[in-house]
Each structure stands twice: as structure tokens, then as C-alpha cells.
Amino acid sequence: MDRNIPERIRPAGSRHLNLSAWSLTIDEIIKTLNTDGERGLSQAEAADRLKRYGSNERVQERKVTFWGIFREEITEPLILLLLVVGIFYSVWGELRDTLTIFSVIVLLILSEIFTEYRAKRAVASLKKLSPPTTPVTRDGVYSEYLTSEIVQGDLLKLEVGGIVPADSRLVEAIDLEVNESSLTGE
Numbered sequence: 001m002d003r004n005i006p007e008r009i010r011p012a013g014s015r016h017l018n019l020s021a022w023s024l025t026i027d028e029i030i031k032t033l034n035t036d037g038e039r040g041l042s043q044a045e046a047a048d049r050l051k052r053y054g055s056n057e058r059v060q061e062r063k064v065t066f067w068g069i070f071r072e073e074i075t076e077p078l079i080l081l082l083l084v085v086g087i088f089y090s091v092w093g094e095l096r097d098t099l100t101i102f103s104v105i106v107l108l109i110l111s112e113i114f115t116e117y118r119a120k121r122a123v124a125s126l127k128k129l130s131p132p133t134t135p136v137t138r139d140g141v142y143s144e145y146l147t148s149e150i151v152q153g154d155l156l157k158l159e160v161g162g163i164v165p166a167d168s169r170l171v172e173a174i175d176l177e178v179n180e181s182s183l184t185g186e
Helices: 019-023 026-032 043-053 066-074 077-092 095-129
Strands: 133-138 141-146
Touching (some): 066 095, 077 095
């Protein structure tokens, strides 16, 4: 654990800033993270922090499998409701209605599995094809780096349509607009 980072912004057992970092001034954060507010980190310091704290990656997603998607789809609320209705019809209804309900459920589940499987495989292929990069200033030079190579203290430059690649502190903004739909699900 880096002893230069004060306890109030260094979470126990973590390699990232915790939520109380928002209360510090920009100068305090720059001093605490031992970075240059104009030139950014040096290449050597960034490499050292990458080794020390690890890469900037989310937890790897589970592998896409037929049975995994089947389990997701069978637990959807609409499917569960249809299964309950099918069970009630099998007890109190006609056999023809019961068979119709269960055949609709099976067709719905199979089409959802097929569609979901293809979509998840396509997204996984795209992630492998084009790893995300982020504009970063290091040693006073503005350049693109793999998002996984971003470390604490890097100076990021967000551009129009860009995605925030890591926990960051905004230093300067002009006409900033944020689309939070991926966070809120709206």
C-alpha cells in the first residue's frame, strides 16, 4: 500500500480512490497522487503504478453459454408468470389451452435464447476486435492509451461522445453534458 496517499482517500485493501476523494480540492488530489497538473505522470511512474495497483479493468464477464442464457430467460418475470398460468390451466383448464400455453412458452424461450446468444457473442467479438482507448497526457504528451493501462494520477481528456474510462475527478469542463442512461438503465 502506498504510504504517500493519505488514509482518507486510500481505501483499505483497494487500489482505487474511495468516495471521500470528492471532498478534496484539485490541488490536494494532485499533490496526494504525486502527479503534475499540466504534464501528467511520467511513463516510468505510470508503468510502476500499473504494476503496483493492477490494470483498469472490470471483472471479466462470464462466458456466453446456451445453458446460462436459458437460466436467465427462464427466470424472467413474464416467463414465470406464463408458467404459473400454464400450471393453473393444466389443473383447472382444458388440455388444448394448456398445450397452447406451454408451446407458446417454449417458442418464446427458444427465440429469446437464440437472439440473446447471437447478440452476446457479437458483443464479445467486438470487444476483442477493438479494445477501448483513452486520450491521456503523460510526460506532457497527449496520446491514446489502452483503457486498461490507465492508472491513478493520469490526466484524461474527455472528448465529445467519449466514455469515462475510470473513476475520475473533473478538473475543467466547457458545455459538459452527461448521458447517464447506461448507469440508470433508462
